[in-house]
Amino acid sequence: MRLPIAALIGLIFTFAYFFVAIFAPWIAPYGMAEVVSRDVWLPPSSEFLLGTDNLGRDLLSRMIYGGRTTIFIATAATILSFTTGSILGFLAAVLGGWADQAMSRFVDLIMSIPSLIFALVVLSVMPVTVPVLIVVMGLLDSTRVYRLARAVAVDINVMDYVEAAKLRGEGRGWIIFREILPNALSPLIAEMGLRFIFMVLFVSTLSFLGLGVQPPQADWGGIVKENADGIVYGIGAALYPAVAIATLAISVNLVADWILNRTTSLKGGRG
């Protein structure tokens, strides 16, 4: 299977980000909240590759640790959202009937409120800690995964080969794991990439609004918030997270596109 250039670049960058996130303590030159200079907002130099931030801390280290936090939270939330959404979505498709109706209507209800608003409402009463963030973001997003998983499973469920399996007398387990799941994997994995990107954006936004990761823990959204005041003085420290997030998001997008294109051709002509 040939890998198109775009997907290859995407894959390389994505792995690079995750690598840095995992090995952050060994890669970052300075500590996460270590004050290294009396001067705030120093420009980039050989000592501090990205300069210093609003409290005199090394910006490169902050960015690396920030990436670790952001990627960790986004990954955990994506895994939560994905497992919950897929399992419930598949169950709804296979069980049908009132179970399907009840779950789907409930999901519709939750989706009637924009995610950010819902998150804000919930965070106004809950303590803002990392586990809470992961659970809130994960559960809110699982609604979208539910819809997709259910739609994919329903599509596959009406295929003749699933009916053939039923007529054979196969049990529910075989049908879900050997007939439906292998065909549902590709669109779901591609979607997983997109949900991950959304989580990165979401947690950054919440941190920026002061309702996400709390200082001094580093997080890309938080870094923007901390350094925002520098903008009016022409200091671009707050913009570094933009590059980091954009590169990560585009890379994951390219990989997700590639996975999606692989599926449609494997079905042999069926869109």
Add this chain to the structure above:
Amino acid sequence: MSLLLKLLAQRIALGLLLLFLVSILIFSGTIILPGDVAQQILGQSATPEALANMRRDLGLNDPPIQRYFNWLGGVLQGDLGTSLTSGKDIAESIGKRLGNTLFLAFWAAIISVPLAILLGLIAVRYRERWPDKLISAVTLASISVPEFLIAYVAIFFVSVRLRWAPSVTTINDSMSLGEKLHTISIPIAVLTLVVLAHMMRMTRAAILNVMQSAYIETAELKGLRMFTIIWKHAFPNSIAPVVNVVMLNLAYLVVGVVVIEVVFTYPGMGQFLVDHVSKRDIPVVQACGLIFAAVYIGLNMFADIVSIVANPRLRHPK
């Protein structure tokens, strides 16, 4: 015709039901979850008596259902409650700010919608060629970056370096329309870009879908000019899907506006909501949450209604 009316009535009823259920969800979200409001207002060092008094004053001892209906009743009469932190009447505080938010959202919508349709047409006309790829690349980049960062990038280059427009956007009634628009030009631009980016992909897909229909081929085989084909055949069938896309994406406006207002310290409802979330001012959060949700539900409902009305099978049944 009556089938059409029946479907419309059903959809509107569904919308209202949804709003009702959402209000329950928002209300219960704030009271079921752990976190004692009284404690949070009075702080750690509050005496038990003070806490008990506060709880009684806030009506926290009443059964939840009664509290909900009290609140709902108030809302329906226009009384959104009182802020915990400022003591002011919420409806009053929101009034002006709601207007400001709608002002900002309105101008962003008015620019982004025609632009999205125009760019969608261009992307389809030059499909797979450089204009299409360029537009796709720019939209991909735009949706890969959170709104607040786009905002800061815009401020950095446009406001600080080029000095074309201000970055702090307090507007008041003493300004003329032109002055107001200039003051908030960057927020409008950023909001437009964000909504446009999301809308673009879907308008392109909707228009492409229509252009690939069999009846467009029939029109081509009748020897019609491309312009005639688009105007007489593609356009009437595109209205419904495009309006649908527009409505669904204006929902992004609801979320985007919150973040943009914070970045630009714009005196709107979004900033109001965010401020009071950190202060844990529950009544304000409930009221703002409800209003935002209502707008979102309203837009989705309108999108559905347009889909229903534009369907020729429903307008002219067998």
Add this chain to the structure above:
Amino acid sequence: MSDKLLKVQNLKIGATVYPPGEKPHDIEIVHGVSFEVEKGKVLGLIGESGAGKSTIGLASMAYGRGGVKITGGEVWVNGRDILKTTNSDVRALRGGEVTYVSQSAAASFNPAKKIMDQVTEAAILQGKFSKKEAERRAVELFRKLGLPDPENIGNRYPHQVSGGQLQRCMTALALCPEPDLVVFDEPTTALDVTTQIDVLMAIKEAIRDTGVAALYITHDLAVVAQVSDDILVLKMGDMVEYGSVDQIINNPQEEYTKALVSVRSIEHAEKTPTPEPVLKVQNITARYKGTNFDVLKNINVELHPGQTLAVVGESGSGKSTLARVITGLLPQSNGSVHFAGRDMSKDLGGRSKEDLRELQMIYQMADVAMNPRQTVGTIIGRPLEFYFGLRGAEKRKRIVELLDEIEMGEGFIDRYPAELSGGQKQRVCIARALAAKPKMIICDEVTSALDPLVADGILKLLLDLQKIEDVAYLFITHDLATVKAIADSIAVMYQGEVVRYGGKTDVLSPPFDDYTDLLLSSVPEMKLGWLEEVIANRKMESAGN
């Protein structure tokens, strides 16, 4: 050159293909085709799928559908090469001199505009008629084509008229601007057999009345024999044979043409019923949940071991529903299904593994009847594992045996369905059914989606396997030619009821009930002049018009 309306010389057409996992590249799909059409004559373009007939038909309007490009040759219409003229000339040609009738009128009409607007559009825009004249002409055509209420039908929207009527509206659309040539692209393929005849006759009369020339594209040689003066046989983009309709039908020269002409002429002697039936369906009545009318009404049929019962009917007759009731997918509201000496539970859940093993099913669309992620070996092997507990070397041996029986070899074990041809896919489905060693197999329209020659191959295979494995078939189909080839007994279904049932010879001999008469007379025969005979003998109004 000047009195030939259409002259195609060495036409070459190419397309871009996107094979999975490889780079897209260009291939040639039509390799130098030449033919002529004179004024007022009809040329039939016949071939199986992939022959390029639609592509060639569209090329005569200088049009390539979906990225297909004309790469060489000349197309002369009324004395000029349309491949070399300007864009505006081509636009004037289309809808003016040459018009098009597509296979699916339902998709080809704009759902948002009235029929009359669309029928007269080309005529008005080409400047040939004023709006009033065009509309008058349209109403006249509606009447000639046998449409109900010709004065007012133009005011309706496309979704308000039936499929057969819409196909005739499309024909009116093509004839309205008084063209010189009409390209008919499989105009009756998507219609029911009984509707097809009326539309076919309407088209033939319209062609004769207006003196228009036509290209008639179809895969059904019997149909094309009714309307054409000349026939061009195509295969995979090459010309096979080109001659008058009399020569092609009665004296075919090439092997391929001979095969096409003799399709469905498989002989099969009727077997006598044994004392004990393997399947006994008694008083079955059924309806779908949530509806208030019966889809099946009091069905009584039997199938004997090692024999074939053909269930024939058009869409909506209930034949597929009967299969669902027999397999237990749709519980009946009344009646019983008796199989292999036992009463079958209504519900799938209530049936034992033995019950399920002995009754197998093969589907119409082999593409979706197989899991695209499983290899041929897995697909055929699963019933062996599941019913007989076969594993490892033993299982593989049996799989190879089955692959040999379906005339494919061991080399197919590791292939995926997407890599197989249409015929091969269906064969694998047959092997999967046989692996369970069933007493009965339900064949639900298993040849309907296949090209005629491939379908013949499958039917021959099924008949051979029946002899070897002594398995009974419940063969569901709408195609009477297939029925004659394969059945021992026949049940004719119409709107949920069995209107005629018995041994093959009895059912196919007169006197007939009205519906069977209509059905039998609607199957085009490979005989010139058959169409005129049929219309003269029409007794019953076919439903659906």
